[in-house]
Amino acid sequence: GLLPPVSNPTTTPYPISVRLRHSVLQIFSFLSFPRFSITFSGNCGTPSCSISLIFATDSVFSLENGEAVPGFKEYSLEQLRAATSGFSPDNIVSEHGEKAPNVVYKGKLRGEDRWIAVKRFNKSAWPDSRQFLEEAKAVGQLRSERLANLLGCCCAGDDRLLVAEFMPHETLSKHLFHWENQHMKWPMRLRVALYLAQALEYCSAKGRALYHDLNAYRVLFDQDGNPRLSCFGLMKNSRDGKSYSTNLAFTPPEYLRTGRVTPESVVYSFGTLLLDLLSGKHIPPSHALDLIRGKNHMMLMDSCLEGDFSNDDGTELVRLATRCLQFEARERPTAKSLVAALAPLQKQTEVPSYTLMGIPHGTEAAQEAISLSPLGEACSRLDLTAIHEILEKVGYKDDEGIANELSFQMWTDQIQETLNCKKRGDAAFRAKDFSTAMDCYTQFIDGGTMVSPTVYARRCLCYLVGEMQQEALGDAMQAQSVSPEWSTAFYLQAAALFSLGMDSDAQETLKDGASLEAKTHSRK
Template sequence: MGARCSKFSLCWWPSHIRSNRHDSSDVDEKDSLPGFIEYSLDQLRAATSGFSPDSIVSEHGEKAPNVVYRGKLEDDRWVAVKRFNKLAWPDSRQFLEEAQAVGQLRHMRLANLIGCCCQGEERLLVAEFMPNETLSKHLFHWENQPMKWAMRLRVALYLAQALEYCSSKGRVLYHDLNAYRILFDQDANPRLSCFGLMKNSRDGKSYSTNLAFTPPEYLRTGRVTAESVVYSFGTLLLDLLSGKHIPPSHALDLIKSKNFLMLMDSCLEGHFSNDDGTDLVRLASRCLQYEPRERPNAKSLVTALAPLQKETGAPSYVLMSIPQVSSSSKQTVPLTPLGEASYRRDLTAIHEILEKVGYKDDEGVANELSFQMWTNQLQETLNSKKQGDAAFRAKDLSTAIDCYTQFIDGGTMISPTVYARRCLCYLMNEMPQEALGDAMQAQSVSPDWPTAFYLQAAALFSLGMDDDARESLTDGASMEAKKHRN
């Protein structure tokens, strides 16, 4: 092949890992974040590439039509930008006052609000960007492994610490606390989204329309109280216990009949003691009491959860098996969908992405063809590629490999995309060594092509070379970030 594996220049693991402190409910982050800023609409439009659909990380339905974008500010800071429906927050003064009040909060357990924009009819919030998805994704929609018991306990504690901090600062109310509101930062530590701290947001009801999970007093009064937040915390404990979204009424019936094991996630069998499971079930039961006054407060939640913690010395990213993509600076480079799919070795997702992108990344690759080549060989070469593409779309892997090999061996044209596609076919055929060779060849043809590095990572992971794979992911992510800046 002639190509050698690239020298990985960026270190995957940072030299100093923040310890996972469990006594940090009173620790601010005032030194690490700027003060609250009012951004202009032009600044946020530039940060999100003109509010591009490609920058959307979440969006809600017609009843609450607001969208959250990933954006990058002029200082290279990644942020989440929530853009409200134009009919939301008609009172601009009320919006600014609420945003500024929430923006005064600074804590390591929050995805902190760092700014807003109130210009014309536009209402936008700017928060720290959390690159590692939501609790809902990791708990309900996992692909490689279920969330570990120790990590579930840590999520519960960190969330309780976030609520205790907010309560100590006079922000006791949180609207629609659920698994989508818990985000994971660059260290894979769980944080509570600050967006739910905004009251009177007019972007939908205070709770989702699923009445089975709504605090009973809210159904009677339509008002959110501190006790309502604790009730929602109880539903999250059920999520963590079961790995499913179980209606509280059903869970309480199981608890009353002492059928605790029916609540537990079967994927965790043998990974926790019955006493630990029972303690968490009892705490959930206390949070879900019908009478609000019988529920614990946030400080009591922290007190109850702290002694239950396991593997306290292990960083969250280790417990979650999440790579840290970081440079020598503190700024994290988020993985793109292709990078994430390569990390997870989600070959189906990689196939969809490569097929969608097609051959546009081959532009600029020099192909010098003599007249003889044109007349005698080019048509045959192009036919091989065409047949290979048809087989690739149909996931006829052996045929795709044969046709792409004919194209490559013909020698009349060079295509990094063909190497990438054959690489994936090899991976799907459980031939990771051959896949790695193709990924390196694609890099040799296009040295600055992130896709080649991502595919190297997928092949290296399959070969058990996890450290090299992580460095390859870092290189790919850094190249894409540089491309985005340019």
């Protein structure tokens, strides 16, 4: 059979007869493995000959939703330092900022579009580097659309870091307890419960049933608004703290007795999350159970949900939470039975999570994800007035070294007339007489003696005002041709593409412009 690709180089000897030597080389060349080497040892004239196949492929996994996720890999500290802008405080996304014992940063690896989350542990968290690597590699084998998957790790000196998929839409804690514009709707709360149960069921099936300190901060929302379970809680307990860092009132009773986490402990914590979803508050389980025993469970319900759910649905979820919070661990349901109980309760299954959550998606989300300058923002909105103001304010600063170096021989009457055309165009542009500006800039360009990317940019705007989108796109591309690393040219191309209805291409061009602008600023 064929050998599967692996994410880290391994060396495996395979006995082979001399007659297969050529075939092996042909097979692995045909399979087009990106990086492999074959070393022959022994007497290749005998059946005892063996080869060592060394693979170093970058595996890519396809999730159930079609998303491609890279395989687990080890990163250098330098890579992660660069990705997080030197572990800048501005990139911290974890609660409590720099004061937390372990800090999570948002970052982006060089040459990649994917955002990552980098968790940096304190120095004493994992003294045993081998244990850390073993745990990280084991968790890194998991790949599910219900998880914020672990992409890699770094173990350098005393530094221990984990790299995971970045989830852009905050935590369950934020959406339940600290919402600003919209409370979480009942169908979405039911979906969160089901997806988390599915995440736990998947982990259990893969031999990772233990999850440390399951709480609302561990539930993250991806680019589509779907809830995912953070992979960080799957790492076996280290010396950075206890398995349950929250208030003891929320800790499984058996953990208080033994100090050990069991699969049943995880189900207990899932029950506290169900209480969070029901109430919109972080209620101690003992208080919630007192209300339930007194048949006052409707007092648990979030007042924001009034009229949003049926009593039967509320009662069923309360009943499930009660089972999860049983004092005796053996009386609690399994992750599999949680999924079976929650699946029939789902509502509005055809409605995307981002709609239920009221979060931006598609073009709107893409624009938010790109860090744009004022000109980039104006072009993304097709705000021609703002574009004009910015181009007028910048003037010809970006032409320095391109358009203004004329030799003595070039100072002819023709050159002077060409310059006069530009001056008349500038005056008309300033006065927002875009038709006259367009004509004057055309005369300047047709003169052919000087090249100015700014003139192309200005005429591009004139074309946009005149609803001549194709001509505008042509001028923006000409500006890029003259000045290949000029972000303004890319932003104006995006504006023209938006006006032509080519939103996808426009978004890509906006990204290119933002990337060039960031590089320019980093060099200054």
